[in-house]
Amino acid sequence: MTRRLILMRHAKSSWDDPTLPDRDRPLNTRGIRSARALGKWLAEKEYLPDTVLCSPATRTRETFEGLKLGVLPVKYPDALYHASTGVILDTLHQHGAGKCVLLLTHNPGCADFADRIVTSPHDHDAFFDYPTGATLVVDLPVESWEDAAFHSGEVVDFIVPRELTD
Template sequence: MRKLTLLRHAKSSWSDRTRSDIDRPLTGRGRRAALKIGTYISRNAIFPDLILCSPAKRTRETLAQIEPFLPDGTEVQIEKSIYSAGEGSGLVSYLKGSAIDEAHVMIIGHNPTMQQMALALARPEPDNGYRQIETKYPTAALTHIRFDIPTWRQLDGRGELVHYVTPKMLPGGEEEEE
């Protein structure tokens, strides 16, 4: 059994146009949204063995917000290819071709990659959130997919969409998402 959790970074700031894209930080709203997702992760025991995180400031800050909700010692790797992954198929190929042995991997990245991966890897079933993912994959959206495979190299089909959640779906989630 393999599990993949996809987390789009929380809301980031565009206020300083002189900053490069990779250096954009989270907004206050983004930090609060990431904390809500961290609480959800903890309450639902969505604990990855390995976190692959983009080097962008906004993804690293999202990770910092959820880390207190994760078990101590969760392995984290900053992976440059996530920042420039383009389509989700590139990261799927990365998972399949890598030496990753951990059963549960979380990727903290960017759109459109996170949305494309979720759509490509989750089975579309009635009322499982797939239609919502098709419509929009807002900042701090989290998707958790379970696959009945023994290794990542066998990642060829779609898995069971176990969780799809956005900060707006959680208590106190009245803030608008992007």
């Protein structure tokens, strides 16, 4: 059996209020537009998750809400806030459910995880930078999310919001 992972970095956040703690920064206008475009792209491509694992930060929550994917089971594990690659994998092992998981998190862990989860990286120029809103769709040859392992996934698709909004 194959499980599908959609790995997304949050959309562009606002720095308008320098007094806000990092965890509380919202999306800016471009980020809101990007989240909507990414949601439309996911729906058009039929990359629809069964469950969502989302960092509890405001910008990741707002990115998920902006995707407008409907009502889905969502968990907000504290561990995903600026998680390392190993923590992201552990979180997927512990909380992954269904055939397709959308995982929303932050760099640098998100970029490193994207590179390590696949057998070979996507040839997109932005793959290693993993800019805001970057989204990887990868198939993992596992029966259970607990079996997900580094260097096992096959890239299905990769996109950055600028390709959808510019």
